[in-house]
Amino acid sequence: MRQHRVRTVRRLARAAVAASAAAAALTFGFSAPSQAADPSLREVAESTGRFIGTAVNDGLLSNGTYSDIVSTEFDSVTAENAMKWEAVEPQRGQFNWAGGDRLVQFAQANDQLVYGHTLVWHSQMPGWLQNGSFSNSELRTIVTDHVTTQVSRYKDKVQRWDVVNEAFNEDGSLRQSKFYQQLGASYIADSFRAARAADPDAKLFINDYNTETANAKSDGLYRLVRDLKAQGVPIDGVGFQNHLIVGQVNGQAIRQNLQRFADLGLEVAVTELDIRMRMPSDSSKLQQQARDYRAVADACLAVSRCSGITVWGVSDRDSWVPDVFDGEGAACPWDENYRPKPAYDALRDAFVAAGGDPGDPDDPDNPGDPDPPTGDCSAAFTVSNRWDTGSVVSVTIRTGQALNGWRAQFDLPAGVNLANGWNGAFSQSGRTVTVSNAAYNGTVSAGGTISFGFQTSGGAAQDGTRVSLGGQECAAG
Structure with missing residues (x-):
């Protein structure tokens, strides 16, 4: 079970991040990064009952800035490579637990969950397995023994396992891996049964990519x-990996797909989130990336069985993306200098909107506010035209403080969908619509107004719907 340190300790830890970042600035010759605002990602995620995790590069845990970010911002860690078969069992029957043990010890020291990745996968197999010739019964024994040995090693220390990883082709058929070619689909069930026998309390997942929305591959996975x-x-x-591309993220489709798997009575999770872009990056791409990260987070948060989100790496400096996708990169929430990007803020905002700022009862400047005051903004939500299958809505928000960029949210009735909008960038996840400023109307003076409008389909919106601005519910006005 998760155990969290008191928030006073976390404030000290976040101060350590700032100090380490300043030291890193001298080492690498870049300006000291500005630090993300309180509270941390892990605190706002906890307020929603979800985890927020990251893949951990074992070789970077000695980097103070890197390890401080991992420990203070995330409450779940996944081994990027240290728990894969080639790392764990490089020779048959000879196990190397050094990397996996380091991650588990790090997680225990920082009150974090561990997401084990991965037990059975067609890639990153050791040479003896990849190139070896085995009878069907011997290969089945090899698989079962490996799963049993690794899961037993970390019994009660790893809370979730990717038991089988990337078992499908894009057309929804099972991948012609060494395991499938010799054992057929039964290797999947056998692997899960072995993992359950080794640790009855760990949650067991199947994990894949390009299954985020409904398509042939996710349909095969569903079956x-x-x-x-x-x-x-x-x-x-x-587990849905979500290795995505900036500007090509459909949050509503992701939510609907998560929900159909959840309706089978399964836990679902975003397991390897990164959103890459064509380099070089610029402010426009970074803002779109932030909206895309927000769309994925909102999709998970709208599904009650979505247990959490893991981003695949902390910073662009350490991302796998540039080595695999030529000319693409900048896929992570922190930049190459460990500075939080707009994507980081978008993740925080999503959790805050879903669960509120937990605050800190020991901090008089941030005691928390589960029922935020509405005096800083007021909103008029007016249905100007309606018919059986749709409506036209205008929204005017008056803000009490100056803004340089804004984000508004509201809920539509069940079954009512956003058709189009104007004077903002619109997205919908479940019933929740998020509207961010356009390029020309992000700057608003104190006492100024924000105006936008949209059209619905599938039914009409409701006059007087409450609107939030930046996570704070506005007064009716």
Whole structure:
């Protein structure tokens, strides 16, 4: 079970991040990064009952800035490579636990969950396994022994396992891996059964990429997990990697897909989130990336069985993306100098909007505010035209403080969808619509107004719908 340090300790830890960042600035010759505002990602995620995690590069844990960010901002960690088969069992029956043990010890020292990645995968296999010739029964024993040994090693220390990783082709058929070619689909069920026997309390996941929305691949995955459950195979959840591209993220489609798997009675999770862009980056791309990160977070937060989000790496400096996608990069929430990007703020905003700022009862400057005051903004939500299948809405928000960029949110009735909008950038996740400023109307003076409008389909919006600005609910006005 998760145990969290008191927030006073976390404030000291965040101060350590700032100090380490300043030291790193001298070492690497860049300006000291500005630090993200309180509270941390892990605190706002906790307020929603979800985890927020990151993949951890074992070789970077000695980097003070890197390890401080991982420890203070995340409450779940995933081994980027240290728990994969080639790292763990480089020779048959000879195990190297050094990297996995370091991650587990780091997590225990920082009150973090551990997401084990990954037990059975067609890639990053050791040479003896990849190139070896085995009978079917011997290969089945090899798989079962490996799963049993690794899960037993970390019994009660790893809370979730990616038991089987990337088992599908893009057309929804099972991948012709070494395991499938010799053992057929039964290797999947066998792996889950072995993992459950080794640790009855760990949650067991199947994980894949390009399955974020409904398509041939996710349909194949859906059929498999439905059938596994029907057969009594101990599968607890489905991981959706979400290696995405800036400007090509459909939050509503992601939410709907998460929900259909959740409706099978499964836990779902975003397991490897990064959103890459064509380099070089610029402010426009970074703002779009932030909106895309927000759309993914909102999608998870709208699904009650979505247990959390893991970003695949902390900073652009350490990302796998440039090595795999030529000319692309800048996919992470922190930049190459460990400065938080707009994507970081977007993740925080999503959790705050879903669960509120937890505050700190020991801090008189930030005691928390589960029922935020509405005096700083007022909003008029007016349905100017309506018909059986739609409506036209105008929204005017008056803000009590000057703004340089804004984000408004409101909920539509069930079954009512956003059709189009104007004077802002619109997205919808479930019933929640998020509107961010356009390039020309982000600057608002104190006492000034924000105006935008939109059209619905599938039904009409409701006059007087409450609107929030920057996570704070506005008074009716």
